[in-house]
Amino acid sequence: MAQTVEFRARDGGFELLLGGRVVLRHAPDCPALAIARGTPDIEMVRGNFRIDDAPRDRRDLGEWSATPTGVRFDGARLDWSDGGLTVSCDDPAFDRIYIRFHAEPGETVWGGGEQMSYLALSGRRFPMWTSEPGVGRDKSTALTRAMDEAGMAGGDYYHTNYPQPTFLTSRWIAVHLDASCYSVLDFTDPVAHAVEVWSSMARFELFAAEGPKALVGQLAGRFGRQPPLPDWAIGGAIVGLKSGASSFDRLERFVEAGAAISGLWCEDWAGIRETSFGRRLFWDWQLGARSAARYPDLEARIEALARRGIRFLAYANPYLSNDAELYAEALEGGHFCLQQGSDEVYLVDFGEFDCGVIDFTRAETRDWFAERVLGREMLDRGIMGWMADFGEYLPTDLRLADGSDPMEAHNRWPVLWAEVNARALASRGKTGDAVFFMRAGFSGVQAHCPLLWAGDQCVDFTRHDGIGTVITAALSSGLVGNAYSHSDCGGYTSLLGNVRTEELLMRWCELAAFAPVMRSHEGNRPDDNLQYDSTPELLACFARWSRVHAALAPYVRALSDEAAQTGLPLQRPLFLEYPDDPALFAVRDQYLYGSDLMVAPVVEEGARARQVVLPGDAPWRHVWSGRDFAPGTHTVAAPVGEPPVFYRPGSPHAAIFAGLPKALAA
Template sequence: MKLETTPTGFTISLNGHAILRHTALTPAFYVGHGDERMAMYRGNFDIEDYVIERSALRYAVVDGDTVTLCEREGQPTRLVVKLTDTALEFSAEDPSINRFWMRVVADHDEHVWGGGEQMSYFDMRGRRFPLWTSEPGVGRDKTSEITFKSNVEGKAGGDYYNTNYPQPTYISSHRYALHVETSAYSVFDFRRKTFHEIEAWAVPERIELYAAATFVELVEILSARFGRQPQLPEWIYNGAIIGLKDGTNSFTRLEKMKEAGVKVSGLWCEDWVGLRHTSFGARLFWDWQANEERYPGLRERISQLHDEGVRFLGYVNPYLCVDGPLFEEAEKAGYFAKDEFGRTALVDFGEFDCGVVDFTNSAAADWFADSVIGGKMLDYGLSGWMADFGEYLPIDVELANGVDAKLMHNQWPTLWAEVNAKAVASRGKTGEALFFMRAGYTGVQKHCPLLWGGDQSVDFSRHDGLVTVICAALSAGLLGNAYHHSDIGGYTSLFGNVRTPELLMRWAEMAAFTPVMRSHEGNRPRDNVQIDQDPEVLAHFARMTGIYVHMAPYLKALSAEAAAKGLPVQRPLFLHYEHDRNTYGIQDSYLYGSDVLVAPIWQAAQSERAVYLPEGSSWTHVWSGEQYSGGNEVTVASPLGEPPVFYRSDSPFAGRFAELRTL
C-alpha cells in the first residue's frame, strides 16, 4: 500500500490501483453521531437510524504514514488514519463519534462480490447492503404475497439483503479485497458509479486491503486470513444425509429408502431431543439431550447404524428452554445473559421462552462445549449436528464481558461456531464429526466445517427458492467458506405454499453436485411431499445419490484442495475464467471445482436451459457427450434427471465424468 500527497489532498493506492482519493471538495472520510432504533422479533429486526451529525473531514495533514483529519484547518483532530502494509488503522480523537463513512474509488464497469452469504444478488454493484446477522426472511421480495403476509403476521418477510451470515468483506473485479474489522452494524453501498461507500456504526479498528494477480490467489489470501476448514469426513462420501423427524419410525423409513437404492451416509434426526407443537408447526424441545421416549434405545440404534456405515446426526442451538432440566443447571451456575435488572434474560422463540447461554463467559462456553455438546452428544454417539440459531443474540441483554450486545450481535455466530469446534476438538474428532451452521460473521470460517443455506421457501421463487442457495454458496465461498449445502426441497412452508415433486427432484439434482447432500422434511412435513412418499421422487433421488457417490473421488480431490489452499468446492465461473468478463455477472450456474460446470434447473416446468460456457475451454455435455467450444451460450435439453452439467473435455477426470451417462 502507498500513501502519496497531492496538491489538493492525498491518494492511497494498492499495487498501483487507487483505493482512496481525498480532496477538500471530495473527502474520503466522514464521521458523526447517530441514534439508532433496533427492535428484534424472533430473529427479525426493524432498524432505523437518526443521523444527528455527519461531518466531512475535508482538512488532512499527512505525516509519513499517518493522516490526521478534521473539518477545517485549525479545528481539533477528529480521526487519525495510520497506514500499515495491509491495513488502514483508525483512532477517533472525539469519543462522541459513533458513525463512520469512507468512500472508496470505483469505476463505472466494476463488479463487486462477497458481503458474507448473499442470497439474492451475487454481484453487489448497484445496491446497498446492510450487514447484520438476522433471519433472512420468508419470500425476501417486497412485491410477493408471501413476503407481505409474513411481514403482517410476524415481521418475517425480509428483503434482498437480509442474511444469516453477513460479513463486511468484498472482492473487486480490480483484483483487490477490502475487509472492515468491526462487529458493529455496517453497510456496503455500491450504488454510485464513482465511489463505494463503507458505513459503520462505530469507528472500525481497521480496514484491511489485499491485492493479487489473479482471483484464485486472492481467494487463497482471504481463506488464509479468515480460516480454512479441514477435509470432509470420509463417511460423507457414502451418500446423502437423510433428514427425518419421525421418532423411531425414522429408522424404518430409512431402511425402505436404502432398499430403494438410496445411497446413505447419515441419518439426521432433529427430533432426537423430542418435540413441542406450536402454530408454526412441530418444534423441537430445546434441551440438548436424547429423548428416550421418542427414541427408545437410541444409543444402541446409533451403534447399529455405525456398524452399517451410517452415521447419526442431531440438532443443537445455543439456547435452553425454561421447562428443560439443563436450564436449571445453567441458571444455578450463572451461565445465562442477564436483563437490565440482573435476572436471567428470557427470549420468546415462538410460544416458548429460553435463556441465552452467555459465551462471553468462558466458564459458560466451556460448560456448553464439554458437558452439553461433548457429554450429551459426542459421547452419546452423534457424528454431527445442525448448530442452529447463531443470529439470535438479543441486543438488550447484559453480557459477562461488559460489551454492548449491539456490538456483540454480529460476532455471536463466530463465538457459537467456536464452542462447537472446541467440543469436537476435545474429543479428538476434528475432521471426523461434522456440524453445520447457517449463521456466520468474520472468522466463522476458522471454526465451522460446513455452511448450510438456511430456511428457503419450498418453491422456485427468485429471492427465496432453489436459485438462492447457488448465490449463497458462491458469495460465501469467495471469503474462505469451502463447503456449502442446503435443505433439499427447501424448508419453509407457510400460507399454503407447499413443495412439489418437481421441486424436490430438481433440488436433488443440484445437491448431487455440491459438497454434501442432505434432505429435510421442512417445518410442516405432513403438508409437503417427502422423498419416500412418491415412487418417482424416490427413484430419482436414489439415482442422484448414486451420482454423488460416483463423483466422490473428484470431490475428495476438491476437499484436499480446499484444506490446502482454501478454494471453495462451488466456484463462480470467473474464478478460473477471469479473462472472460461475460462470466462476471453469472449467479445461477457454477463451477464444481475447476473441471465441471453445473447449471441447475431452478424454474418450474422447464425442460431446457440456456447455459453460458466460459471462453478458453472445450466443454462436454455430460448426458449427450456432445462437445461445445467455450465463449458461447448453448441451449440443452434438461428433462428430469438430466440437469445441465458439462465438464472440461481435457479434464483428468473426464473418463469418470463420462461414466455418469451410464448411471
C-alpha cells in the same frame, strides 16, 4: 505477507495505493471521509430486526495535513500501515464513520458474506447484521407482505444469516472491515465503494492480487481454512427424517430403493413441540425423558447404524427452553445472559415458547456447553454430526458476562457459537471426522465451522427465497473463505399454503447431488408436504441422485484436499477460473464444481431447457449425451432427470464424469 500502502499527494488531495492500484482517493471538495453522531433505533421480533438511525452533527472531512503515519482531519485521523487503514475519531461520541473507497467505472463488486439474492453487489446497499433472512424476501410478493405483517418476518434481498463486511472487486483488490459492529456496504455510487461503520474507530484490511483465485486464497488464509470433509460425509446422502422411532424403519425404504446412504439425520432426537409455525423441536439438548419417549434405545440404534457404515446426526442450538430439564442446570451454573439492571435471565420468544440465551462471552460457559451438552450428550453417545442452528438472535438490550456491548457482540455471536462446537469436536479427537453445519456466520467463522448450509429456503422456485438462492449462497460465501456449502434438499419453509411439488423435490435432488454434502430435510410442516419417501417415484429419484453424489466422491476428495491447501471453494463462480471475461462476473445460477465440471441446475418452475454459458476456448462435454459443445452460450435441453452438466474432456477426472450416467441408471 502484508502489502505496503503507498501514499501519493495529488491535486490538493491524496491517493492511497496497494499493489499499484488506487484504493482511496481524497480531495477537499470530494472528501473520502465523514463522521457523525448516531441515534440508533432497534427492534427485534424472533430474529428479525428493524434497524434505523438518525445521525446528527455530520462532518465531511475535507482539509487535511500529513502526519508521520497518515493524515489528520478536523475531528479524526486516518493512519496506515502494511496492509491496512485505521480511522479514529478524536471524540468517541462521534460514533459513525463514513468512508469512500475508490471505484473505477464498470468495476464489479462481490462479497458481503453469504448473500442469497445477488452475487454481484454493484448498485446495491447491504447492511452487515446477522439475522433471520426472512420468508419471501421480496416486497412485491403477497407472502413477504404477509410475513412482514405477522412479525417483520418477510425480509429483503440483503437479509442474511451470514453477513461479512468484506468485498472484492474486479481490479482484484479486497477490503475487509475488521469489526463486529453494525456496518453497511454501499455500492450504489458508481465512483465509490462506501462503507458505513457504527463505531468511533474502524480498521480496514487491504488485499491485492493478480487474479481472483490468489485473492480468494489470501482471504481464506486470513480467516481460517476448514479441514477436509470426512469420506463418509461426501460418500453418500444424509437422509433427514424426524418421525421418531419410525425414522429408522423409513430409512430402510431408502436403502431398499438403492440409495447411497452415509447418514441418518434426526433433528427431533431430543423431542418435539407443536406450534402454529409447524413442528418445532423441544430445546433441551440431552437424552432426557422426551428423547427417550420419541427415540427409545437411541444409543443402541446409533451403534447398529454405525456397524453398517451409516452415521447418526442430530441437532443443537445455543438456547435452552425455560421448561427444559437442562435449563435448571444452566441457571444454577450462571450460564445465561441476563436482563439489564437485574440478575433475571433474559428470555427470548422463539414463537410460543421462551428460551434463555447461553452466554458465550463467559469462558466457563463455553466449556460447559462444549463438554456437558455437545460432548457428553452427543459425541459420547455416538452422534457424528449435527445442525448447529441459529446464532443470529442475540438481542441488543441484554447484559453479557464480559460487560461487552451487545451491539458489538451480536455479529460475533455466530463465531463464538462455532468455536464452542469446534472445541467439542477437538476434545473428543473428532475434528475432520464428525461434522457440524451452520447457517449463521460472520468474519472468522471459517476457522471453526467445517460446513455451511444455506438456511431455510421456501419450498418453491421464487427468485429471492427459493431453490436458486442456494447457488448464490454457496458462490458468495466461497469468495470469502468458506470452502463447503450445501442446502436443505427439498427446501424448508412451508407457510400460508405454500407446499412442495414433485417437480421441486426432483430438481432439488439434481442440485444437491453436485454439492459437497447431500442432505434432505422434511421441512417445518412435514405432514403437509411431500417427502422423498411419499411416492415410489420420489424415492427412486432420491436414490438415483444419491448414487451420482457418491460416484463424485473421488473428485470431491481431490477438491477438498485442494481447499485445505489453497482455500478455494468447491463451488465456484465462473469468473474465478475465467477472470478475463466480464460477461461472467454476475452469473449466479450456474457454477463450476472445481475447475473441471460445469453445473447449471434448473431453478425455474416448468423449465425444460435453459441457457448455459460455457467459458474458455476449449469444448465442453455434455455428461448425459456425451456430445461436445463449443465455448459460448447455448440453450440446452433440461428435462426432469437431466440437468445441464458438462465437463472438460481433458480433465484427469474425465472417467469419473463419464461414469455418472451409469451411476444414475443403476
